[in-house]
Amino acid sequence: MRHILVGFAAFTRSELANLFQYRVMMFLYALWDVVNPIIYLIVWSLVAGERQISGFSRDDFIMYYLVFMVVSHLALAIEVYTFGPLIERGQLSPRLLRPIHPWWHAAAVNISYKVVNLIMLIPVWIGLFLVLRPAFPGDWITVALFLPALAAAIVLSFFIGSLFAMLAFWTTRSFSFWQIWTSLLFLMGGQVAPVAVLPGFVRDVAVALPARYALGFPVEVILGQLDAGELVMGFAMQAGWIALAALAFAFVWRSGIKRYSAVGA
Amino acid sequence: MRLARIAWAFLRSAVQHELAYRADFFGNVVRSLLGTGTAFGGLMVVFSHTESLGDWNFPQMLGLLGVFYVVQGVMAVFMSPSLNKTVEEVREGTFDYILVKPVPSQFIASTRRFVLWHVTDVALGVAIIVIAAGRLEDKVTLMDVLVFLAMIFTALSIVYAMWLSLTTLVFWWVRMENVTMIFNVFYETGRYPVEIFPFWLRQALTFIFPVAFITTVPARAITGREASWLTWIAPIVAIVVVLAASKFWRIGLSRYSSASS
Numbered sequence: 001m002r003h004i005l006v007g008f009a010a011f012t013r014s015e016l017a018n019l020f021q022y023r024v025m026m027f028l029y030a031l032w033d034v035v036n037p038i039i040y041l042i043v044w045s046l047v048a049g050e051r052q053i054s055g056f057s058r059d060d061f062i063m064y065y066l067v068f069m070v071v072s073h074l075a076l077a078i079e080v081y082t083f084g085p086l087i088e089r090g091q092l093s094p095r096l097l098r099p100i101h102p103w104w105h106a107a108a109v110n111i112s113y114k115v116v117n118l119i120m121l122i123p124v125w126i127g128l129f130l131v132l133r134p135a136f137p138g139d140w141i142t143v144a145l146f147l148p149a150l151a152a153a154i155v156l157s158f159f160i161g162s163l164f165a166m167l168a169f170w171t172t173r174s175f176s177f178w179q180i181w182t183s184l185l186f187l188m189g190g191q192v193a194p195v196a197v198l199p200g201f202v203r204d205v206a207v208a209l210p211a212r213y214a215l216g217f218p219v220e221v222i223l224g225q226l227d228a229g230e231l232v233m234g235f236a237m238q239a240g241w242i243a244l245a246a247l248a249f250a251f252v253w254r255s256g257i258k259r260y261s262a263v264g265a
Numbered sequence: 266m267r268l269a270r271i272a273w274a275f276l277r278s279a280v281q282h283e284l285a286y287r288a289d290f291f292g293n294v295v296r297s298l299l300g301t302g303t304a305f306g307g308l309m310v311v312f313s314h315t316e317s318l319g320d321w322n323f324p325q326m327l328g329l330l331g332v333f334y335v336v337q338g339v340m341a342v343f344m345s346p347s348l349n350k351t352v353e354e355v356r357e358g359t360f361d362y363i364l365v366k367p368v369p370s371q372f373i374a375s376t377r378r379f380v381l382w383h384v385t386d387v388a389l390g391v392a393i394i395v396i397a398a399g400r401l402e403d404k405v406t407l408m409d410v411l412v413f414l415a416m417i418f419t420a421l422s423i424v425y426a427m428w429l430s431l432t433t434l435v436f437w438w439v440r441m442e443n444v445t446m447i448f449n450v451f452y453e454t455g456r457y458p459v460e461i462f463p464f465w466l467r468q469a470l471t472f473i474f475p476v477a478f479i480t481t482v483p484a485r486a487i488t489g490r491e492a493s494w495l496t497w498i499a500p501i502v503a504i505v506v507v508l509a510a511s512k513f514w515r516i517g518l519s520r521y522s523s524a525s526s
Contacts, residue, residue: 025440031450039454046461047315054314176292183303192307199313 007100011108019109019116030117033073034124040192041065054197055225062134064194067219070125072191074114075153075215077161080178082109087168092260103162103253110158138224145231149218152238157214159245166249169256184209190216196225210241271368272376279379290382297385301393304330304456319461321488324400326458329484331393333455335417336479338386340424345445346378348432355435358523371514375429394487403489416483416496419503423478426503426510433510436517455480471495478502 019026044061047053056064083106086092095102138146164181167174186192188202189211198206206212217234220226226234283290308330312323321329351374354360363373398405431448435441451474454462459470459477471477482495 028447028450032453035450035453039457042462042466043311043318043457046319047311173292176296179296179299183299186303187306187310193310197314198310202310 004100004104007098008104008108011105012112015108015112016115019112023116023119026113026117027120030073030121033076034069034121036191037065037069037072038128044193044197054194056194056197059134060137060223060225061194062132063136064219064223066125066129066132066134067222068190068216069128071150071153071218072215073117073121074150075157075218076114077157077164077214078110078113079106079158079161079165080174082106082113082165083162084165084168084174087166087256087260088172096257106162107158138222142222142224146218146222149221149235149238152235152242153214153218156210156238156242156245159242159249160210160214163245163248163252166252166256169252169259181211184211185215188212189214190219194220196220207237210245213238213241268368268372271373275377276379279381283381293382294385297383297389300386301330301334301389304333305393319458321458321460324397324402325484325488325490327397327400328394328488329458329480330456331390331395331397332417332420332480332484332487334386334390334393336390336420336424336455336483337452338383338388338390339421340428341383341386342379342381344375344425344428345448346380347375348428349445350378351375351432352435352441355521356439356441360521361523364521370518371429371511374432374514375425398487401489405487405489409486409489412492412496413483413486416486416499419499420479420483422503422507423475423499426506427475429510430513433514433517436520452476452479458484475502475506 041062041064044053044056044065045058048056048058048061050058053061086095092102095105098105160181164174164178167177171177188195188198188206188209195203195206195212195216213234217238221231221234305327308323308326311318312326316322318326351360351363354363363370366373428448432441454470454474455476459467459481462470467477477495478499482493482499485492485496
């Protein structure tokens with residue numbers, strides 16, 4: 001265990017230094033996570049006007065998308081771009097020789113990417129909060145519940161992103177599959193609208209699928225609009241999907257890595 | 266005439282290149298369908314709670330979405346591949362080979378590479394526009410179509426000028442790998458009519474990053490909405506920005522110093 005921590009810390013340090021060189025470029029990537037929520041913030045505050053939509057007032061939508069902006073960045077999965085290409089180009093080989101699992105490196109890249117972006121994103125976020133000044137409908141309990149929900153979303157998102165990245169062991173088209181996941185996140189993860197606002201049956205589907213738990217759920221938690229039952233259910237779903245994704249992760253890695261050595265790429 | 270022949274040769278070679286990877290084509294069609302389908306689903310969600318968005322009704326918004334994909338497709342076929350390649354070559358110094366050719370550098374930098382499979386986006390965009398036009402309350406007149414075609418043309422000219430200008434920045438900042446991305450981030454705002462944005466943002470999206478001229482203005486024409494003053498100034502804006510971008514390219518070019526020096 002200790003050598004994993006030491007290795008992980010070393011990876012994180014070196015990746016931070018590495019990514020810091022590209023901070024401007026990375027900030028441009030991160031702008032995606034800023035511009036998109038702003039568009040939907042504007043769309044929904046226009047649609048809401050003075051009325052309430054499925055329990056969301058105009059202010060709630062503004063708050064939702066401001067928090068969503070933060071969550072969508074922190075719970076972003078980048079493994080299809082960072083780890084997938086290693087498999088495709090055969091660059092995984094040297095990493096397999098190290099006395100630490102390659103996914104520790106991938107996790108370090110994931111964390112470093114977000115930390116480096118925070119330097120520029122935090123001022124943007126604070127600026128937007130100050131400009132829009134939405135009323136915060138939650139309280140300290142919802143804030144306290146938000147943190148584990150966010151952590152779970154980050155972990156789930158990482159596992160799912162990794163699963164899609166590992167499709168590269170079998171196909172050169174892993175990006176097409178990844179697009180299915182991003183579409184799901186968009187429609188049912190809380191991006192185009194909070195899950196509560198989705199029309200009837202779509203909402204029921206969204207509550208069952210993992211997208212919400214990897215993205216929108218923490219935002220719903222902090223806004224304090226879920227009752228106790230929905231909260232318990234939501235956390236249980238997060239835990240369930242994480243367990244499932246972790247199992248799939250272990251299985252896919254094991255069978256994928258066999259293929260990798262067999263191909264010898 | 267000679268330039269047209271050269272562009273034709275580039276296009277032919279792109280077709281041959283694409284035909285070599287036919288299997289990819291199917292995957293790309295699926296991706297395009299998924300993209301437009303997702304966007305359509307998003308619109309459905311928004312319109313499940315409202316009749317109109319900033320006085321654009323559902324078929325009109327659909328028309329706007331179609332325009333968005335047509336422009337995006339044309340960009341991805343004809344503009345971004347060549348200009349991204351140029352950025353790469355300037356960085357690596359191989360741009361020398363372009364300069365020594367007896368053809369204007371701007372022409373060759375903007376035409377020599379096409380990625381044809383994105384025509385699926387154009388086709389889907391056109392299909393969406395046709396469907397939207399059929400569901401409008403008022404019939405689309407011939408005049409609407411003519412104004413629309415003119416507006417699409419100005420939109421594409423403006424887009425080209427923007428691409429060229431962004432590309433030209435590479436002569437100052439060598440590390441400009443991802444011009445495509447910068448553009449795409451802001452282009453996303455073109456999925457919605459510019460009128461819905463708050464005042465300052467609307468001004469920025471009209472005059473700084475003129476996405477208003479790129480999607481809103483053509484969509485207004487085809488969905489039978491009254492032409493705004495933006496429609497009338499669009500051709501002038503297009504001419505001015507294309508000339509300015511071309512001038513900017515030449516200024517940038519004079520700074521090019523190859524890789525070794």
